[in-house]
Amino acid sequence: MxxxxxxxxxxxxxxxxxxxxxxxxxxxxxxxxxxxxxxxxxxxxxxxxxxxxxxxxxxxxxxxxxxxxxxxxxxxxxxxxxxxxxxxxxxxxxxxxxxxxxxxxxxxxxxxxxxxxxxWLDAHGVEASPEGLGRLARRLHDATRGGVEGVAPYDPLTAVAAELERAAELGLTDERDLGLLDGHIARLRATWPAPEDDPLGVAVVHGDLHRDNAIVTDEGLVLADLELAGVGPAAADLVPHVVAVRRYDASPRVLEELMQGYGRELHVWPGLEVMVEAYELWVTAWSVANRGGSAVLAAEAEVRLDHWRPGRDSSRPWSLR
Known part of the structure; x- marks a missing residue:
């Protein structure tokens, strides 16, 4: 390989x-x-x-x-x-x-x-390419098409709620901000798409597929960090790259390369936008829960929170973690 x-x-x-x-x-x-x-x-x-x-x-x-x-x-x-x-x-x-x-x-x-x-894999000190991630996502989806018995549904909002609990215990984020994010969990749950509505179909998805969650080895890319994995809309594994372009100031080319590797076009449908918001909420909650790690993380948490605060949407790009 x-x-x-x-x-x-x-x-x-x-x-x-x-x-x-x-x-x-x-x-x-x-x-x-x-x-x-x-x-x-x-x-x-x-x-x-x-x-x-x-x-x-x-x-x-x-x-x-x-x-x-x-x-x-x-x-x-x-x-x-x-x-x-x-x-x-x-x-x-x-x-x-x-x-x-x-x-x-x-x-x-x-x-x-x-x-x-x-x-512990013997990893190379290089990042996975978007095209390589696209091929890996397609391989996962084709191998698990329709879902697999015993695999729980893809549910990133439960993970968001857990991160907000951790953030509340940390005590470094205003309760109003935590309540605001919690309210978005409820809103997104109410509009969560039916997996079968996804034009790409239903499969086991990784849920957080980006360059840091695929390890480059002699044999090729290996999926890591499977905490969000579950049965859901296949497009969920393309969402991190959509967010990378929208929020992290990544070039639109990375999404194009991802889809080239995947071998399909990215269909824009209402459910995709819900999953994009859910992923944005997930990385915001992660940032807020880990803001105590450094001044850089604390500043990044504020940048991401501004996206959700009424009237405070920041134009500053987010930083990849």
């Missing part, structure tokens, strides 16, 4: 270990302890373990064992289960995606949250 990005040396245990950092606060320390406990239980080498990334979930790297432990919010057992089921379905249908390792039964429920352990 031809990679979908220029060749660059893949990562190694040493180079990946250098990207890790110590746990810096209570949530990260609890996640680290949970992953180490699960790893010890199944005999995985946890030497040089560290935090890979922290956001909606906390990723803990075990570079020697070549494992990434993911700890989701304790309230998001559903998100962890979605990832497990989606990964298994994709493996059965021949769609390249991250795969579990370690315990037979996952997620493992801990006080820190549901833990899942994933094989």
């Amino acid at each position: 031809v990679p979908d990005a220029p060749f660059e040396r893949p990562s190694s245990a040493a180079s990946d270990a250098a990207r890790l950092r110590p746990a810096s606060e209570g949530r990260e320390r609890a996640a680290m302890a949970a992953v180490l406990e699960v790893a010890d239980h199944v005999g995985l080498d946890a030497e040089a373990a560290g935090i890979w990334r922290a956001g909606s979930s906390v990723l803990v790297g075990l570079p020697v064992a070549r494992v990434l432990g993911r700890v989701d919010d304790p309230r998001r057992v559903d998100a962890a289960c979605r990832q497990v089921i989606a990964s298994e379905v994709m493996a059965e249908r021949g769609v390249p995606a991250i795969t579990l390792t370690g315990p037979a039964d996952q997620p493992v429920l801990t006080e820190a949250g549901p833990v899942t352990l994933w094989r």
Whole structure:
């Protein structure tokens, strides 16, 4: 299989270990302890373990064992289960995606949250191309056309609500802004499209398909971060690129290249616009819930909130996370 990005040396245990950092606060320390406990239980080498990334979930790297432990919010057992089921379905249908390792039964429920352990891929330090993402989306949709029994419906608004709960606990966002976003959840639920109305059909969708959620390997692109995966309108996997053009100041060419890879035209229909708004709400809620991470994240949260505040729509482009 031809990679979908220029060749660059893949990562190694040493180079990946250098990207890790110590746990810096209570949530990260609890996640680290949970992953180490699960790893010890199944005999995985946890030497040089560290935090890979922290956001909606906390990723803990075990570079020697070549494992990434993911700890989701304790309230998001559903998100962890979605990832497990989606990964298994994709493996059965021949769609390249991250795969579990370690315990037979996952997620493992801990006080820190549901833990899942994933094989750490040897990734190239390059981004997936829009055309490559289009081909990967089409491959997923063709392999799961009509949906798959046991896979839950695509439901990004539940994920938005969970992020707003996290933001409320953080206490850095005005309650009026959180209430405003919560109101949009209700509005979008009331107008949510029937999946069968999508001209592209119904399939298992990734739900957050952008360049950071597909890993470039020697064998090609591999889907990662499956927390929004579910059965829904196939166009849901094209929405992130629509939003990239509308909000992130991306060139319209990226959407054209995505559709070239997908092999179909993007049909504009009422349901597409609802899903675009839902995705905009999702990335806004993510930004608000993670605003405490840095001054840059705090400023970005305000830019995105301005889009939803009456009379305050900002013309400033959003920044890709």
